[in-house]
Amino acid sequence: MHPDNISAELKAVSAPTPRSISVMGSTGSIGTNTIDLIERNPDLFRVEALTANKNVTLLAKQAVALKAKLAVVADPGCFAALKDALAGTGIEAAAGPEGLLEAAERPSDLVMAAIVGFAGLAPTLAAIRRGATLLLANKEALVCAGELMMAAVQQSKARILPVDSEHNAIFQVFDFERKSGIEHITLTASGGPFRLFSKEQMEHVTREEALAHPNWVMGEKISVDSASMMNKGLELIEAAYLFGLPEKQIKVLIHPQSIIHSMVSYVDGSVLAQLGSPDMRTPIAYTLAWPERIKTPVAPLDLARIGQLTFEEPDPERFPALDLARVALKTHKTVVFNAANEIAVEAFLSEKINFASIARFVAGAMDRFSGLEKASLEEIIALDEEVRCWCNRSLKN
Numbered sequence: 001m002h003p004d005n006i007s008a009e010l011k012a013v014s015a016p017t018p019r020s021i022s023v024m025g026s027t028g029s030i031g032t033n034t035i036d037l038i039e040r041n042p043d044l045f046r047v048e049a050l051t052a053n054k055n056v057t058l059l060a061k062q063a064v065a066l067k068a069k070l071a072v073v074a075d076p077g078c079f080a081a082l083k084d085a086l087a088g089t090g091i092e093a094a095a096g097p098e099g100l101l102e103a104a105e106r107p108s109d110l111v112m113a114a115i116v117g118f119a120g121l122a123p124t125l126a127a128i129r130r131g132a133t134l135l136l137a138n139k140e141a142l143v144c145a146g147e148l149m150m151a152a153v154q155q156s157k158a159r160i161l162p163v164d165s166e167h168n169a170i171f172q173v174f175d176f177e178r179k180s181g182i183e184h185i186t187l188t189a190s191g192g193p194f195r196l197f198s199k200e201q202m203e204h205v206t207r208e209e210a211l212a213h214p215n216w217v218m219g220e221k222i223s224v225d226s227a228s229m230m231n232k233g234l235e236l237i238e239a240a241y242l243f244g245l246p247e248k249q250i251k252v253l254i255h256p257q258s259i260i261h262s263m264v265s266y267v268d269g270s271v272l273a274q275l276g277s278p279d280m281r282t283p284i285a286y287t288l289a290w291p292e293r294i295k296t297p298v299a300p301l302d303l304a305r306i307g308q309l310t311f312e313e314p315d316p317e318r319f320p321a322l323d324l325a326r327v328a329l330k331t332h333k334t335v336v337f338n339a340a341n342e343i344a345v346e347a348f349l350s351e352k353i354n355f356a357s358i359a360r361f362v363a364g365a366m367d368r369f370s371g372l373e374k375a376s377l378e379e380i381i382a383l384d385e386e387v388r389c390w391c392n393r394s395l396k397n
């Protein structure tokens with residue numbers, strides 16, 4: 001064959017075919033990092049749908065820039081503003097829970113699940129049920145409906161690629177074919193802004209102090225969760241479902257530099273870890289390109305400059321969240337754990353309760369409610385609602 005023809009043939013084989021993607025929660029911290037990577041790789045992705053809660057201006061800007069087919073606001077009160085912002089662009093607008101479902105259910109190869117909290121559960125499950133490849137950031141969905149979601153994955157042949165940096169790290173070094181060789185996994189935790197605070201000091205910390213994470217820039221809810229270590233509790237439950245491990249095989253280790261993102265210990269003494277600069281664009285890029293890799297603007301890891309990596313055991317006295325999560329997992333109270341925490345975080349952010357009360361509040365709800373096994377989506381939604389009502393009533397008293 002003539003060399004010119006060979007190179008033409010090679011070009012045809014290696015020309016990237018764009019994959020279609022819908023980004024749920026495109027205006028948030030994970031959402032905007034995802035959009036940033038999509039914009040840097042215009043040949044690789046074609047955007048189907050984008051969703052936001054209320055931020056019409058940014059949503060419309062993203063939809064126009066990426067030529068999305070559909071833009072959805074969760075808050076129906078923002079629908080008129082979205083329609084106005086998209087007038088003449090040919091981009092469809094929708095709103096409310098049905099709009100979110102429509103975005104998740106439309107055919108697309110990939111769905112980035114980056115809505116925060118329980119609000120993301122129904123669309124996340126819908127994407128799984130239609131067999132999409134789900135890039136999962138919305139950990140609260142898996143915490144509340146782990147059994148249901150993993151069963152739906154089996155049924156629909158969907159795939160979950162974890163975006164959460166710890167789970168993404170484990171996914172990269174976990175031997176799924178030879179699970180019996182795995183002794184345990186270790187989730188690393190930065191320890192958050194109050195790592196060295198006393199119990200007494202944590203009674204008086206402010207909203208701003210809780211939101212100032214030392215290593216990561218994130219949305220408000222996960223920032224407070226990181227400060228209380230509820231985030232690591234949610235991640236422990238997330239790991240149990242994603243990797244099919246009992247809680248006793250999931251350890252947590254404080255690593256303030258956030259360079260080792262998590263690790264897997266094998267029975268022969270080998271420990272495999274994934275390392276990198278603390279920037280969510282690495283795990284997001286891994287899920288976007290999987291099984292390939294794409295370049296990112298993430299700062300290269302310079303271990304000589306960092307000098308030291310340090311480790312500590314978590315302190316259950318000052319950070320009771322981890323033990324609460326273990327109990328929640330063992331007693332099937334993960335819906336209660338999550339709902340009470342969401343309400344407590346909102347109450348702390350609006351300065352109705354102090355920081356140390358978050359864990360006490362979650363413990364109170366877990367005492368009050370019983371667990372839920374093999375539940376349907378409807379049963380999970382009903383329990384979530386019941387816990388929220390109880391929490392809101394107790395906040396008023």
Ligand code: NAD
Nearest residue numbers: 025027028029030052053074115116119137138139218219
């Ligand atoms: P964020 O608050 O920055 O963004 C949340 C997104 O969800 C926004 O687009 C918002 O408009 C949308 N949203 C909020 N409430 C909604 C509702 N009721 N209905 C529909 N949409 C709604 O949050 P984030 O930090 O990007 O986190 C998103 C998810 O990713 C969370 O579950 C979080 O735990 C997880 N996560 C985040 C990070 C991070 O670095 N930010 C890391 C790991 C995991």
Ligand code: MG
Nearest residue numbers: 164165166235
């Ligand atoms: Mg994480």
